[in-house]
Amino acid sequence: MLLADKTVIITGASRGIGRAIALECARQGGKVVIGHSGSEPSKLQVASLIQEIEQAGSRAVDVGADAADPDTGSKLVKAAVEAFGSVDVFVNNAGICPFHAFLDMPREVYYKTVDTNLNGAYFAVQAAANQMKEQGRGGSIIAVSSISALVGGAMQTHYTPTKAGLLSLMQSCAIALGLYGIRCNAVLPGTIETDINKDDLADQEKRDYMIKRTPLGRLGEPDDLAGPVVFLASDMARYVTGASLLVDGGMFVNLQ
Numbered sequence: 001m002l003l004a005d006k007t008v009i010i011t012g013a014s015r016g017i018g019r020a021i022a023l024e025c026a027r028q029g030g031k032v033v034i035g036h037s038g039s040e041p042s043k044l045q046v047a048s049l050i051q052e053i054e055q056a057g058s059r060a061v062d063v064g065a066d067a068a069d070p071d072t073g074s075k076l077v078k079a080a081v082e083a084f085g086s087v088d089v090f091v092n093n094a095g096i097c098p099f100h101a102f103l104d105m106p107r108e109v110y111y112k113t114v115d116t117n118l119n120g121a122y123f124a125v126q127a128a129a130n131q132m133k134e135q136g137r138g139g140s141i142i143a144v145s146s147i148s149a150l151v152g153g154a155m156q157t158h159y160t161p162t163k164a165g166l167l168s169l170m171q172s173c174a175i176a177l178g179l180y181g182i183r184c185n186a187v188l189p190g191t192i193e194t195d196i197n198k199d200d201l202a203d204q205e206k207r208d209y210m211i212k213r214t215p216l217g218r219l220g221e222p223d224d225l226a227g228p229v230v231f232l233a234s235d236m237a238r239y240v241t242g243a244s245l246l247v248d249g250g251m252f253v254n255l256q
């Protein structure tokens with residue numbers, strides 16, 4: 001098992017990509033701290049996730065706290081240390097993408113997106129890194145960035161800078177934290193079918209277009225991210241830091 005004896009924190013793990021990552025980490029022997037928003041629907045989703053994790057033979061605790069809050073990272077770290085004694089892997093996954101045009105972008109939508117996707121993440125990564133430094137045996141930090149860190153979107157002008165920011169954060173943290181054996185990497189998903197893009201992909205023409213752009217001939221599923229994240233979390237990736245891994249079915253390289 002690739003993550004035996006490791007404690008893994010994952011933000012935004014109630015559903016979608018974060019949930020798939022949490023489950024695979026548990027199947028690989030990791031003890032899991034599930035970060036979620038604390039909303040009533042997320043509490044129900046987390047209860048069923050904890051059951052699945054326990055059926056897989058591992059253990060999990062959850063923390064309901066807003067990812068945009070700069071104190072949430074410390075709460076997650078505290079819960080991990082109290083429940084399992086350490087933090088070995090931190091996966092920053094929570095994110096929102098409320099599609100909106102640029103010219104009339106409401107300020108509150110812009111700030112909520114940047115706070116949720118990037119500002120909260122900055123302080124959460126800092127909290128995890130300080131704990132890993134104190135433990136003295138390194139660690140792995142992974143940001144769920146996006147193909148959107150590399151390319152734009154007319155309805156995503158508030159979102160793509162947060163994903164580029166996360167990628168850049170992992171690159172700079174790889175340098176700042178290498179001294180402590182803490183590795184920092186980013187995964188860049190393409191178009192993965194989840195709640196974040198349910199409405200967008202309900203447009204059949206858009207959906208067909210996204211599939212057509214993907215050399216592997218299908219949209220991604222949350223589980224497609226689980227293997228790449230577990231690899232980066234594990235000691236198999238012990239010499240990998242500052243890297244970014246597109247998980248997009250080949251969409252990015254498909255010009256024509």
Ligand SMILES: NC(=O)C1=CN([C@@H]2O[C@H](COP(=O)(O)OP(=O)(O)OC[C@H]3O[C@@H](n4cnc5c(N)ncnc54)[C@H](O)[C@@H]3O)[C@@H](O)[C@H]2O)C=CC1
Pocket residue numbers: 011012013014015016017018035036037038042065066067068093094095096097116144145146147148188189190191192193194195196197
């Ligand atoms: N689905 C896709 O095509 C892609 C998704 N991503 C990224 O993957 C990550 C996960 O998204 P998905 O699983 O696709 O969407 P999702 O909407 O299914 O999951 C988002 C998760 O973040 C949580 N979350 C949102 N706001 C929060 C807050 N303020 N506090 C705490 N938790 C919060 C949600 O409760 C949920 O668990 C996001 O960062 C997204 O930007 C990146 C590239 C492509």
Ligand SMILES: C[C@H](O)[C@@H]1OC(=O)[C@H](O)[C@@H]1O
Pocket residue numbers: 097145146147148153163189190191192196197200
């Ligand atoms: C929400 C989008 O469908 C999704 O998120 C991203 O980061 C990519 O731009 C995907 O298309």
